[in-house]
Amino acid sequence: MNPDVLLEVDRVTMQFGGLKAVADLQLEIGRGELVGLIGPNGAGKTTVFNFVTGVYAPTVGRVLFEGRAIQGLRPHAIAKRGVTRTFQNIRLFASRCCRDNVLIAAHHHATAGLSDALLRNRRFAEDERGMRDRADELLGVMGLTEWADTRATELPYGQQRRLEIARALAGRPRLLLLDEPAAGLNPQESEQLMRLIEDVRRRFELTILLIEHDMKVVMGICRRIAVLDYGIKIAEGTPDQIRSDPRVIEAYLGEEVTVPRAKGS
Amino acid sequence: MKQLAGLALILGVLGILNFVLPQALNPYFMRVLMLCGISVVLAVSLNLINGFTGQFSIGHAGFMAVGAYGSAMFSLHVGAGWVRTLESAGAPEAAAQGLALLVALMVGSVLAAIAGYLVGLPSLRLRGDYLAIVTLGFGEIIRVIITNVDAVGAARGLPGIPGWANFFWVGLAVVAVVVVSRRLANSTHGRALFAIRDDEIAAEALGVDTTRYKVLAFVISSFFAGLAGGLFAHYNAYLHPNSFTFLKSIEVIAMVVLGGLGSISGSILAAILLTVLPEALRSAQELRMVIYSLMLIVLMITRPGGLLGNREISLDFLRRRRSAGRA
Amino acid sequence: MSEFLQQLVNGVTWGSVYALIALGYTMVYGILRLINFAHGDVYMLGAFFGFFAARFLNAARDPSPFKALLVLLSAMVACGIIGIVMERAAYKPVRRSSRLAALITAIGVSLLLENGGILLFGPDPKFFPQIIPARNIALGMGVTISNQQILILSVSLVLMFALRFIVLHTRTGKAMQAVSYNPMAAALMGISVDRIVTFTFMLGSMLAAAAGVLVALQNPKIEPLMGIMPGLKAFVAAVLGGIGNIPGAVLGGLVMGIAEVLVVGYVSPTYRDAIAFVLLIVILLVRPAGILGRNVAEKV
Structure with a gap:
């Protein structure tokens, strides 16, 4: 076991009825990294968060955090081990x-x-x-x-x-999962937020996995990016590699990449 | 130290009132007052589940029944003997009865809390309305069992329970349930309960063991429901399974919702209102319950968030209002 | 064996009554997510309306199938109207409030109908006239069935198929399905949600009224509080089957009726009221959303 790997998603498949939301995903995140997980709508990004944080148990495969299997544990137990998250569709405690x-x-x-x-x-x-x-x-x-x-x-x-x-x-947390933290923000706000996220990572010595729909937002701060399309990892590498990867371009083709997304979507 | 002084003060005041009130009020008002106190304990305790935690229990009468019958059986078979022994040994009557009552109440409450634990457990698998139905089922099963078990009087009822509960004990129970609720609300445990109410999935993802806290809410709540049952048993001196039908549970829910979910003072207010109202309407005879139900409907239509919403009446609240008014 | 078969016949008859009441619960729940606690009391009103209609038609002294049908229909129409009034006057104003506020309102309506019933009809039981004189028919193997039981079964079946037709094949029924699936989207598609909700209450109340009259044929003692327990158990039946699910309500009702009759026959009649709930808890622990219900996970 490589001690520098904080989270390992080991060949996970997540199936809902006939739909494979994530297929045979292999993903490793090193200690201290800030990794971007991008992909078009419905690519299975949030599903990855959901099985890492225990909202769902993966259909097949293992999830290792600090070398120990956490798949199938209940979410609160995973949170206690040091994995917390934000929600794309803001879920604050409304009355507090x-x-x-x-x-x-x-x-x-x-x-x-x-x-x-x-x-x-x-x-x-x-x-x-x-x-x-x-x-x-x-x-x-x-x-x-x-x-x-x-x-x-x-x-x-x-x-x-x-x-x-x-x-x-x-x-x-030691691993922080951010699910489209910039959704619905304008370009300036979203750039500000990205800088803040980078600060937070250094200050608290965190490892961060960041979901973003909009490629451009993550290019600036992530040194490594994984791309999902239809539940399959189609590319992984530095922003430059991702930018020029033909499969990524194809996946995003026809998608307006920079449209700010409406609240609650 | 400050807390001990507060406790002494409360005990003193209750002791004096316990002596003064029966002389100042006629027996009928005294009875209404006692029933109000028991209702307050029931409503404030149910508020922990339905108000704080956002779960939905329709089985509160069942927990009350467990506490009532548990404590009554203890007093009939054990407590009464203790009182005889203590009194023949020269102990003052109030002390001997108080001690026996306290133990009986604890027995009933702990039994109810155990029942609450068992009923809370399925919350691991069941959500929302389905959990509610299980609590309803529990309440009905308890009642049917009581109706069938000869040792507790079955359908004839259980007579001859020593009438040891007086204003002092009911008052103390009210203070206890209110203090526990307030302290819980202002602690990390209470915040976990509120989190479950607001967004269970987020609470779980942020490290709140939602099952454990739901069960905790059930245990504390049913403990106090059992306490209310025990007091009812030792005040009324007679128990009948028909006192614990699902209508009783409904009545307590009405108090909690009418008061405003999550509001402790609201539960108190509504418990008193819904206990006094049927009594005040007694002169209307047959129309009494018709008016009562109409008022319930009208109140819910005009104040759907309850009388107090989720606010609290307290000195603190009044102060803040005043300062807000000044600004 | 013959005794068991006899119990089964009685259980299915009794269960079909539960099913009729459970349908009203499940339809209202499917559309509003409201447990309409007053539904059992509508069943009680159905029996009373039938009672008055029978007296008016003098159906006891001069019984005829036509009069019996008239009694049934008039009770159904009257309760349909009650259902409409109930929804418009009490439930519509709280529809946008919290679900608990709506629930307490439903409890208020239930208490109102019960106590209003005591006020108007008196607290003492009344005896439903024998509009169909009882006759037993041997089915062989020592099993008999009364003509009243046959009537209960056949009327229930006809009504269930009528409901099925309405829900699956009429415009209004399709609108009901749409509202139940997503009221907001249904409204955007031009469906008048208000009308559909009222219609659902009317339909449910008519079925409950039919159940009231049918039961009164067999157990003629009727009183204003007679709806509480059957109402509660029919609701449990709806949950058993998977609340919001129409075939589930029928299945739940049958399971409940059969289980109850078997407990009375083989265990002890005094545990009759408990069996419904024991059954419920056991089934929910195995299938948390009921027998036919689907467990819908919340989208995160």
Whole structure:
């Protein structure tokens, strides 16, 4: 086992009824990498996230995280091992404020138990304070400090996308999966966000797998890109290699590559 | 230290009220007051499942029945003996009865909590309405079992339960369920429950063991439902399976929804309202339940989010309102 | 063996009544995701409307098949109207509110019908007139069936096929399917969702009314609270079959009826009410979405 490989997707096939959403996928992600996963609509990108994070169990194949098989575990168990994610169709905790959203995701790092919470003892107070401080720090990193007490759904759209990332960071992941974090943002916002993602990666020594529909967005920050089409990995390599790969060009042919996508799509 | 002082204060106030109220109020008002207290415990505890966690239980009467019959059986067969022994040994009546009642209530509540654990377990596989139906089924099965088991009086009912529950104990149970709910709400565990309500898939993906927390909500909630049942048994001195039909569960759900899902103060308010209302309408005789049901419909149409939505009435809330008004 | 067959005949008869009621639950649920708790009370009203119609037609003293049919139809029409009024007055205003608000409204409607029934009809049981005098027919092997049972079975079958025809082959039925699949898209396609919802309530209420009259033929004691338990169990039957699924409701109703009759026959009549729920829990643990229901995973 190569210790530099953090995540290995080992020949995974994901089948829904008659449809093979992902077929025989092999993918390795090294520690500290920022890898882009791109492909046209319906290529199976989000499905990859779903079986890595345990939303689905792969039909065939293994998923190894830090050398240990995690396929078939329940999502919360995988999150606890250090894999967290954001959602393409923003799934914030609607009734809670931004800070609570982050706190919820930090929940398995709480040291005070249920009895401490019910007794409101010192251990609970200290734990709670520590968690709040860290939540506020994360909100700061993502530029959300002024929104800390605002209900998540009352946030402007771009801020909601950032809150998704802050929340995913709260679980102290080693691998962060970002599902189209720039969807619905305008070109400037999306460039800003990409820079922020790169900062976050360095600051927290993270490994990131980033799904993006729009090739151009990821070209700037990912040094390695994998391309999916109809569930099959058709190319993998540096942005330059991907740009000139005829199969990639063919897959994207007829697709308007740079159209900003509507909210919620 | 501060907490102990608070507890002492609460015990003192309850003790005094327990002495004063029966003299100030006529027995009928006293009875309504006691029933209100029991309703509050039921509503606030169900709010943990239906309000906090967003799951849907229609079996609360079943948990209440487990607590009621469990504690009553304990008192009849064990507790009453303890009280006789203690009193003959010179212990004061209130202390002897209080001790026996406390143990009986704990027995009933723990039994109910175990039932809650068993009912919560299928939440691993069942979602939404299907889980709701399992809770409904549980409630009905419990009732049919009680109706058929001779040792607990079957369809004749269970008479002769010592009437040890007084205002002090009901008040203490109300304080306990409210404090536990509030502290839970403001802790990481409560936030996990809210997360499940808002988006179960996201909660799970971010490390919340949703099954464990749903089961936890069921266990705590049914513990207090059992407590309410125990108090009811030791106040009423008589139990009948018909007190625990699914209409009783429905009544408690109505309280929680009417109060505003997730709002503790809303549950309290609605529990009192829905307990007092049928009593206040007593003079309307046959029309009573017709008016009651019409009001339920009209309230739901005009205030679909419940009386308080998911807000809380508290000093804190009033303060914030005032400062918001100033700004 | 003959006893078992006899139980089976009784179970299927009883189950077809559950199926008729369960259909109303399942149709409303399919379209609104609402558990219409008042549905069992519509079944009760059906029996009472039939009772009054029979008295008006003097069908007890001078019974004829034509009068019996008239009794059945008038109960169905009256309950159809009740269904429309119920939907328009109580459920439509809360349709955009939370599902729980709608549920509490349904509970309110249920309590209103029960207590209104007590107020209008009195709390004491009434006796449904014998509009079809009972006669037993031997089926061989020691199994008998009454003409009333035959009537229950055949009317249920006719109604189920009528419903099937409406849902599968009429414009309104196709619109119902569309609304059930996706109300928003259906509305965009020009379907009046309001009309379809009202129609669904009417249809369900008519079936429940028929069930009420049919049951009253066999068990003539009718009272305002008679709908609670059958309503609850028919709902469970709908869940058993897979709620929202029309064949599922029929299957669930039959399973429930047969299981209940067998428990009464072979275990103990006092456990009759529990069996429905034990069955339910066991089946749901094996098939979390009911027998014919499909478990739809949420899209992430």
